[in-house]
Amino acid sequence: MTQNAPPYTSSLLRLLSERGYVHQVTDAHGLDALAAKQIVPGYIGFDATAPSLHVGSLVQIMMLRRLQQAGHKPIVLMGGGTTKVGDPSGKDESRKMLTSADIAANIASIRTVFEKLLTFGDGPTDAVMVDNDTWLSALGYVELLRTVGPHFTINRMMTFDSVKLRLEREQPLTFLEFNYMILQAYDFRELALTAGCRLQMGGSDQWGNIVNGIELTRRMESVEVYGLTTPLLTTADGAKMGKTAAGAVWLNEDALPAWDFWQYWRNVDDRDVGRFLRLFTDLPLDEIARLEALGGSEINAAKVVLANEVTKLVRGAEAAAAAEATAAATFAGGGVGADLPSLACPDGSIALIDALIGLGFAASRGEAKRLIAGGGARVEGHSVTDEAHVIAFQGAEIRVSSGKKKHGVLRPA
């Protein structure tokens, strides 16, 4: 639930708060006043560990979009430098060291998504993308200690939740992690100095880092800067956003086809529809209120709107339209849509098992058989329980499905 909105005067804070982006602000009224009288350059940091960001980062990206919509300047900070060190917090994953080339390629790939959602350029409110590697790798350790070190007291660092939590739980906190917050703080100070940046935003887990940056900037440069965090975004059933059977919901087209991306939004929990519409689409609030109020099965219309709008923003209007058309044809009409995964079969017949594997519905023959045995495999919408079933076809496309939601097409080669 969003808290009752304070009476903000700036369009920025009004926009952010009424759309549900605001969790905590360091100095809401100070920021409000600043945003009302000048262009506020604000930044959010992103990881460069993979060639694509996923849905979990979309709130942050959208927040930069809102910043720009409200007439301010978004700065996309890519963590090229911090990625080199390797973020130690995700300790479940074996941290493979990325080469500089990998990181550069990742950043280039991620940038394509930002270009859809933000307007880049040289103008006063145009977005820019920077890489903290630029300044971090130029920094010597001793120099870092001398510049930044005096402004951090261990006493204070110990009071941060991220640190406290680890200590209380007797979980290890490495020295590297302890330094990580210093590097993050340094980013803010650097951007404040070189780009006039006055605001850092991020997920609620970044609160401590953001506050550190604010503190450091004030101490070193005597500049007042602000921080704002979004609520931790989970789906209504409590899971972290962005996971599906196939893995993460990636924002880049080459990491996840538009059809699957669209389906992700089409299938969100009823309870999430309004919240997601506010966060992830540009629809006017009264329109969203109307959609959100739909009851029973009518809420499905709102989900289609959600899927269309988000896909349009992230993947383009064409992809959204194609996905919707495919959905209409596939689910309502019982036919096939152009966007479905397809498999070309050379000689006019194929074993059902192979078709399921070829379409990516089963990872192994055993899995395909289990699917068939469980009644989940369908040909032309009819459940087939014979494991040895062979599909023969002449000329026409044949629809093969796994369950009621995952559909694919067989095409004669």
Place this chain on the structure above:
RNA sequence: GGACAGGUGGCCGAGUGGUUAAAGGCAGCAGACUGUAAAUCUGCCCGCGCAAGCGUACGCUAGUUCGAAUCUAGCCCUGUCCA
């Protein structure tokens, strides 16, 4: 460097010589019910095989044994404490 604890399937977590492809939970997939939702109930959930079965798997390596996730030794890694 020393003492202790521990490393089990995507995750958590039982299992201390055969009955263990490994309890249970979570996640996932499918079926029923629905609205391409949620909740609930049911089935499935290492690979190959129509099947009998075969292969692979309990940190790594080498042993003991008819037989090891379970015992022994060495090594690697993680945690706690001491130096």
